[in-house]
Amino acid sequence: MNVLKRYLQSFLFFELLKGLSVTGRHLFARKITVQYPEERAPQSPRFRGLHALRRYPNGEERCIACKLCEAVCPALAITIESEERADGTRRTTRYDIDLFKCVYCGFCEESCPVDSIVETRFYEFHFENRGEHIITKPELLAVGDKFEKQIAADRAADARYR
Amino acid sequence: MSAKPDMSTTQPPDADMVTIEVNGEPLRAKKGSMVIQVTDAAGIYVPRFCYHHKLPIAANCRMCLVEIEKAPKPMPACATPVADGMKVFTRSALAHDAQRGVMEFLLINHPLDCPICDQGGECPLQDLALGYGKDVSRYAEKKRVVHDKNIGPLIATEMTRCIHCTRCVRFGQQLAGIMELGATGRGEHTEIGTFIERSVDSELSGNVIDICPVGALTSKPFRFTARAWELTSHPSISPHDCVGSNLNVESRRHKVMRVLPRDNEAINECWLSDRDRFSYTALNSSDRLQSPMIRDGGRWQEVDWSTALEFTVAGLRRVIDQHGSNQIGALAAPASTLEELYLLQKLLRSLGSSNVDHRLRQSDFRDDQALPPFPWLGQSIEDLESCQSVLLVGSNIRKEQPLLGLRLRHAGRKGAQIMAINPVDYDLAAPLAHKIIASPADMILGLAGVASALAARGKATRDRLPDWLSKRVPTASEQAIAQVLATRKPAAVLLGNLAASHPQAATLRALADLVAELAGAALGVLSEANGAGAWLAGCVPHREAAGKAANAGRNAYSMIREPLQAYVLLGVEPELDCLEGGRARSAMEAAEFVIMMTPFSPASAPTAAMQYAHVLLPLAPFTETDGTFVNCEGRWQSFTAAVRPLGETRPGWKILRILGSRLGQPGFDYSTIDEVRAEIDARTLTPSSNLGERLLPPELRVDTNTLQRIYEVPLYRIDSVVRRAEALQQTADNPKPAARMSAVQAASLNVNDGARVRVRVAHGEVVLDVAIDTRVPDQCVLIPSGYPETISLDAHGAVSLEKAEKA
Numbered sequence: 001m002n003v004l005k006r007y008l009q010s011f012l013f014f015e016l017l018k019g020l021s022v023t024g025r026h027l028f029a030r031k032i033t034v035q036y037p038e039e040r041a042p043q044s045p046r047f048r049g050l051h052a053l054r055r056y057p058n059g060e061e062r063c064i065a066c067k068l069c070e071a072v073c074p075a076l077a078i079t080i081e082s083e084e085r086a087d088g089t090r091r092t093t094r095y096d097i098d099l100f101k102c103v104y105c106g107f108c109e110e111s112c113p114v115d116s117i118v119e120t121r122f123y124e125f126h127f128e129n130r131g132e133h134i135i136t137k138p139e140l141l142a143v144g145d146k147f148e149k150q151i152a153a154d155r156a157a158d159a160r161y162r
Numbered sequence: 163m164s165a166k167p168d169m170s171t172t173q174p175p176d177a178d179m180v181t182i183e184v185n186g187e188p189l190r191a192k193k194g195s196m197v198i199q200v201t202d203a204a205g206i207y208v209p210r211f212c213y214h215h216k217l218p219i220a221a222n223c224r225m226c227l228v229e230i231e232k233a234p235k236p237m238p239a240c241a242t243p244v245a246d247g248m249k250v251f252t253r254s255a256l257a258h259d260a261q262r263g264v265m266e267f268l269l270i271n272h273p274l275d276c277p278i279c280d281q282g283g284e285c286p287l288q289d290l291a292l293g294y295g296k297d298v299s300r301y302a303e304k305k306r307v308v309h310d311k312n313i314g315p316l317i318a319t320e321m322t323r324c325i326h327c328t329r330c331v332r333f334g335q336q337l338a339g340i341m342e343l344g345a346t347g348r349g350e351h352t353e354i355g356t357f358i359e360r361s362v363d364s365e366l367s368g369n370v371i372d373i374c375p376v377g378a379l380t381s382k383p384f385r386f387t388a389r390a391w392e393l394t395s396h397p398s399i400s401p402h403d404c405v406g407s408n409l410n411v412e413s414r415r416h417k418v419m420r421v422l423p424r425d426n427e428a429i430n431e432c433w434l435s436d437r438d439r440f441s442y443t444a445l446n447s448s449d450r451l452q453s454p455m456i457r458d459g460g461r462w463q464e465v466d467w468s469t470a471l472e473f474t475v476a477g478l479r480r481v482i483d484q485h486g487s488n489q490i491g492a493l494a495a496p497a498s499t500l501e502e503l504y505l506l507q508k509l510l511r512s513l514g515s516s517n518v519d520h521r522l523r524q525s526d527f528r529d530d531q532a533l534p535p536f537p538w539l540g541q542s543i544e545d546l547e548s549c550q551s552v553l554l555v556g557s558n559i560r561k562e563q564p565l566l567g568l569r570l571r572h573a574g575r576k577g578a579q580i581m582a583i584n585p586v587d588y589d590l591a592a593p594l595a596h597k598i599i600a601s602p603a604d605m606i607l608g609l610a611g612v613a614s615a616l617a618a619r620g621k622a623t624r625d626r627l628p629d630w631l632s633k634r635v636p637t638a639s640e641q642a643i644a645q646v647l648a649t650r651k652p653a654a655v656l657l658g659n660l661a662a663s664h665p666q667a668a669t670l671r672a673l674a675d676l677v678a679e680l681a682g683a684a685l686g687v688l689s690e691a692n693g694a695g696a697w698l699a700g701c702v703p704h705r706e707a708a709g710k711a712a713n714a715g716r717n718a719y720s721m722i723r724e725p726l727q728a729y730v731l732l733g734v735e736p737e738l739d740c741l742e743g744g745r746a747r748s749a750m751e752a753a754e755f756v757i758m759m760t761p762f763s764p765a766s767a768p769t770a771a772m773q774y775a776h777v778l779l780p781l782a783p784f785t786e787t788d789g790t791f792v793n794c795e796g797r798w799q800s801f802t803a804a805v806r807p808l809g810e811t812r813p814g815w816k817i818l819r820i821l822g823s824r825l826g827q828p829g830f831d832y833s834t835i836d837e838v839r840a841e842i843d844a845r846t847l848t849p850s851s852n853l854g855e856r857l858l859p860p861e862l863r864v865d866t867n868t869l870q871r872i873y874e875v876p877l878y879r880i881d882s883v884v885r886r887a888e889a890l891q892q893t894a895d896n897p898k899p900a901a902r903m904s905a906v907q908a909a910s911l912n913v914n915d916g917a918r919v920r921v922r923v924a925h926g927e928v929v930l931d932v933a934i935d936t937r938v939p940d941q942c943v944l945i946p947s948g949y950p951e952t953i954s955l956d957a958h959g960a961v962s963l964e965k966a967e968k969a
Binding site: 065068071081082084091 | 276277278282385386387388389391392
């Protein structure tokens with residue numbers, strides 16, 4: 001009996017149709033593929049992407065070289081050198097993040113007393129040459145300048161939970 | 163006190179001891195000690211800000227409040243003397259509540275700027291706030307703001323952070339000897355500051371940075387450059403004076419970031435002089451020589467070590483072949499390590515020359531053979547504090563060996579009588595019981611007077627005293643000094659750096675030795691830097707390592723006065739480090755071959771080395787080499803490199819090792835520095851400061867009628883490292899070089915303060931500003947050495963001054 005059943009099923013392409021029915025179902029179901037880069041997956045305001053150094057509205061850099069981020073960084077990705085600037089304030093002369101070492105844990109952002117180092121929503125970056133993975137202070141500030149509006153909005157959205 | 167250590171009940175309780183109970187634990191304590199001292203000794207922590215074990219008690223921070231049974235309120239542990247049967251609770255609810263309350267008060271006005279505060283991470287207030295502070299402040303009013311003061315190039319202030327513990331004030335009053343900082347105003351208006359707008363100029367001022375429990379006083383050269391947690395601490399020894407202070411060199415990424423004291427009760431306690439603390443700034447300067455250089459055909463070029471060594475060996479060989487090995491001389495900086503000095507003399511002696519010396523600032527070597535194996539303090543540094551009378555001869559101890567000055571100040575506070583025979587009335591910060599301020603020539607007469615006054619007291623001596631000495635009628639102050647020395651024991655006679663560079667140093671040493679013998683006092687000799695190590699290493703022309711006699715070669719002075727054909731300079735900048743800079747330069751210029759081992763490029767210094775040197779070998783300073791320093795009490799202190807040598811710099815012992823090998827000399831195949839050290843087997847030598855034979859000239863010729871130069875090397879000009887420490891150069895201890903003289907002397911020349919005079923000596927003449935200085939005796943002019951303006955002048959001899967045109 002079983003032999004006959006199997007013979008009929010294979011003769012009538014039953015397995016093929018059964019398999020195709022999944023395809024057919026999905027053909028008409030709602031599409032979930034995100035058409036990157038035309039489409040983007042939604043992001044949380046807490047998304048941890050590329051780092052940025054922020055400025056105050058008057059253009060003054062926020063970072064005061066307290067080095068808490070350097071101390072808290074579990075991957076030792078941050079290197080800071082500091083000095084007294086001509087106006088007597090404490091500033092960094094060097095602020096490097098090694099993006100190969102960074103694990104994007106967000107501790108630096110959390111430890112920062114002046115909301116200077118932040119992780120932006122930007123994650124689409126690549127390196128073409130050796131050495132580019134270490135991003136420097138001017139680059140970080142430029143990232144901050146570029147995304148400041150979004151960064152500020154995200155901090156505001158998250159403020160009540162902090 | 164009972165010798166038995168146990169506290170068994172069968173022994174009658176010691177009259178000096180009481181038993182108290184702390185947190186239920188019985189503790190023995192000395193009568194009159196404070197509760198906090200007992201708890202500290204027992205390892206029970208009581209929070210504190212104003213209490214410091216080396217400072218007098220103030221009890222004004224109230225952080226150490228503890229509960230004491232039967233006391234109605236919490237009592238400050240730092241100011242409550244123990245009593246028998248006292249029960250103390252340091253962590254009871256009452257004590258803890260009191261401590262938390264005090265912390266809340268302290269934090270009311272303390273700014274919340276820990277992220278930009280240099281003390282952050284090593285701040286007692288920050289640490290204790292974690293344990294005793296609240297997480298939210300109840301205080302909503304405006305915080306107090308205090309204006310910052312500029313108190314000099316070494317200490318940065320942020321007075322808003324001050325919690326008025328007054329540690330800095332007490333340090334100045336009790337230890338530095340001058341109350342430079344004080345508290346003005348009361349209550350919330352209290353401010354710490356200099357009373358009038360001025361800088362803090364003590365040679366120990368940097369210590370207030372360490373004792374400040376908050377970030378109100380921080381280090382200016384270190385300001386904002388690093389955090390305590392990212393620094394690695396390396397134990398090291400100071401190379402700048404003969405104290406051998408213990409330091410911690412703190413580095414980050416192979417760069418020295420700061421220097422802190424390391425506790426050693428026998429040497430520097432917990433203090434450090436500014437010179438030791440801030441000299442590191444020179445090590446990171448752009449003046450460092452980073453690769454070997456040779457001058458071939460008049461042009462300097464950077465080369466690799468191999469080429470430089472070949473060039474050096476060829477140069478030395480040429481000089482030996484043409485002029486003989488005794489035409490080679492070596493001059494070593496006294497701040498070099500024991501091993502470097504040993505290998506230098508070994509190299510020279512193996513080449514057949516005994517011309518090796520480190521005593522660059524001395525001119526009188528007549529008593530070389532009679533001198534003890536190494537310059538010794540005559541006692542331990544700690545013993546200095548218990549002296550009852552001290553006679554300083556030619557010593558500005560406070561600036562030359564600041565921490566020995568501190569010990570003397572302690573002695574003075576305990577009742578010792580400090581006396582001085584000096585060419586300048588230095589402020590020694592301990593009141594001088596008696597003093598003789600005389601020209602260099604008259605100093606000899608002064609000391610002779612003391613000796614003759616002591617001899618008149620009937621004490622016999624092995625020497626037959628020459629007539630000029632035994633017949634000298636002592637003056638009143640000479641009598642008084644003799645009286646004090648003879649009656650107040652223990653007594654000490656200390657010969658300072660000015661005595662060593664005195665034109666008749668041997669006579670002065672003989673007299674000091676005589677005085678010490680007659681008075682039954684210890685004779686101490688304060689050498690420069692690692693001078694004791696240099697003697698033990700054999701870096702003197704007439705002695706090999708460990709004091710063995712050698713075929714005497716030429717001493718430093720004669721090497722300069724009668725130039726040689728080749729010089730090996732170990733860390734020396736001849737014009738600035740030698741007694742007679744002008745002559746040193748001529749000697750170097752006349753030489754056929756000059757090898758300079760130096761941490762710094764001479765192009766940055768006021769020397770002509772770029773014209774006369776032939777090879778520059780980058781030498782590692784003390785932070786970058788292993789080595790040993792021997793201090794004035796004969797204590798050997800070895801240390802290891804704190805950071806790796808900068809660029810192509812190499813440790814001195816390695817440079818000398820390879821030079822020895824390349825010159826084909828046997829015995830230079832060391833693999834570690836320990837092997838070098840083991841060869842200098844001098845630990846069995848008994849230290850002594852007494853002369854074998856006193857060189858008292860039968861006739862004393864002192865010229866007291868002509869104008870004399872007083873030669874001194876200011877404390878921040880002594881070696882190539884401190885001369886480049888920018889912060890130290892800006893201090894008040896480093897004024898612009900001038901011809902300093904008394905008002906009487908200036909009047910006789912018809913010049914005023916600020917006028918220009920032309921100074922002429924036997925060799926060299928310069929034009930200097932006149933500064934009226936009440937410390938200088940008449941018939942003298944004090945001209946500091948070690949400055950570009952004065953290097954060309956001879957140190958001793960007659961001076962003529964004449965008015966010059968205003969520049």
